[in-house]
Amino acid sequence: MQNQSTKNSADTLNITLTDRLFDSLQRAIVEGEIPQGSKISEPELARQHGVSRGSLREAIARLEARKLVERKPNLGARVVTLSYEQLIEIFQLREALEGMSARLAAQNMTEMEIEELQALLQQHGDQIAEQHGQAYFQKQGDLDFHYRIVQGSKNKQLIALLCNDLYQLLRMYRYQFGMRSKRSQQAYEEHHYLINAITARDAEMAELLMRQHIRSSRRNVEAVFLEQL
């Protein structure tokens, strides 16, 4: 058996260069540091990060899989361009997926997890009372809440899809569109209804409420967009 200091602690937590690159680029893209629609020059980016093109390419391939960049053969990769239409499509996806998540969460969350979720919501309530709806914490809080419910579904496919893929795109929209929410108070209340349904193990109701919650969130976005014109 090998020495413990060289051997990796438990499982394979071996972080590869490509992993770090991917994380770094994903953050940069989501936060708009690399602007949407901009072309990615492999030689330049590789030099900036001090890595070879090969490693960079693998990172880009992963970004492509998450739909954060689009690549065309021989033409190179571009950061995706966000659009109102796509955002609406994503809301439709979320309505379906998170609706199902809520249904499954009502069935599969442990009592412990439900209690923790209630505690989290309580915390959000305090924050709202204090600082009268500061946008950032609200949005982060909303995402936390949804995140936990997805985890609670215990469906690995759902979890991977929503938490890894879709939420990054959503975060990108939030960063880049601003997306001020005038409905933190209402969202908070809707979360309350949802948690009640889950506590009561009412799967049907949980799905219904989640879908309504996301739909009204979408309508809010639609309204914001319309008034921007």
Added chain:
Amino acid sequence: MQNQSTKNSADTLNITLTDRLFDSLQRAIVEGEIPQGSKISEPELARQHGVSRGSLREAIARLEARKLVERKPNLGARVVTLSYEQLIEIFQLREALEGMSARLAAQNMTEMEIEELQALLQQHGDQIAEQHGQAYFQKQGDLDFHYRIVQGSKNKQLIALLCNDLYQLLRMYRYQFGMRSKRSQQAYEEHHYLINAITARDAEMAELLMRQHIRSSRRNVEAVFLEQL
């Protein structure tokens, strides 16, 4: 301007080596030619296909994104191992996603597309009458039908997710588990109800029927699995 024979016809239909490799490997995995759970040796596979490891690696990365292989740093890639639990999870995903697809299809399909769908279903009916439910055509037909409805949703996110990612996994299950369906007749009828709802542009009903259709398909799978024990 360049000569037309060397220049690619219209857009960029430039097929890269990695593309072909990916297609080839995906087919091999889905059809079980490369058995599930087996380790993928990069040098060996690269040699077999007469390509460099770099290209192969990019292809594997794509397979990983589609969850057809799992890769662990420094340990290499393995073809996924199919499990009953995962199959059930996939059915839950489908229920959510295809339910939404049907809803949107009822709203967004053109009259033309609906007619084509009806024609397709008619064709399936003929086949069933003729050859008293041959498994293969049934399954393929079922997939065709679902495929078109997803397309009809006009939601690009949904389409990419279902048609590119999820259906490949499903096909893999069908190839490798056999998955004899004793309900081709019933599935055919359920498709009929669905098409009626779509023709009537009843989105709510379309979603409901699709979800029920997939749920009963799932129950069939569950039953088959139980009797195998």
Added chain:
DNA sequence: AAAAACAAAAGTGTCGACACATTTAAAAAT
């Protein structure tokens, strides 16, 4: 002067080689 043809520059696709990690096999120690 505008369009076409050509040449140079930059970029992407593919490859082979090396460094490091893991696995396998052999040798040494108990």
Added chain:
DNA sequence: ATTTTTAAATGTGTCGACACTTTTGTTTTT
């Protein structure tokens, strides 16, 4: 003989180089 150490072999991660494509800039042609 069993276990531990050591060494060889295999495999993955990363790199730099070359071939071919696309883009850019210049020259030629009308």
